[in-house]
Amino acid sequence: MNELFSLYEQLLKHYGKQNWWPADNREEVIIGAILTQNTNWSNVIRALDNLKQENLCTLNKLSQQPAETIAPLIKSAGYYNVKAARLKNIAEQLKDWSPENLPIQEARAFLLNLKGIGNETADSILLYAYQIPVFVIDAYTVRLLGRVKRVPTDNRYEYYQNYFMDGLPLDHSLYNEYHALIVKHCKAFCRVKPICRDCPLNKSCISKILE
DNA sequence: GTCCAGGGCCTAC
């Protein structure tokens, strides 16, 4: 088994299953994916709760609301004016959209064409809302891999994504869990330098596995 | 008071 899968197994053994994405249904995953941009998840939960309380936590309902109505409800998630306008538009575009029968790249391109959806959010939606096997690269993953693999600054997202997807089987549940485990691990041990200080994986730490 | 969080867009060089 290759080093990437070995790393996955160690993270899983240490942290257990993360059961992402924490949401009740597909539409809530999509809404949460927009709300969580550059924002702590605990702040997103409040915003989602507010939307649920107003019975607005569906794409159809959000698409029918003026952004001015949405904004105060999602204030806790930060950037609320920007996110309110984007949510409304994205809800309108995605409420009747289904990517299941599309080539992955086509589905991805459709999402990337929407204002407010970049690489990470597009892949999060494909993976966590639709169970389509794309590996999500986020700031944590970049930070982690950046310490052990030198890469060109351009196309960095693609480079890292290919790195994972070339080394792993095409499996949405594996990508789901792996990404969540990386976030879990980095939150605890890869926030600050020095690298992986007090890392519980110790001798089998990520830096040593991937170097 | 400062830093960071499950980003992305836009503008100026």
Add this chain to the structure above:
DNA sequence: GTAGGCCATGGA
């Protein structure tokens, strides 16, 4: 093509 500014709240 890319660096920098901007959007903004809440917890540590």
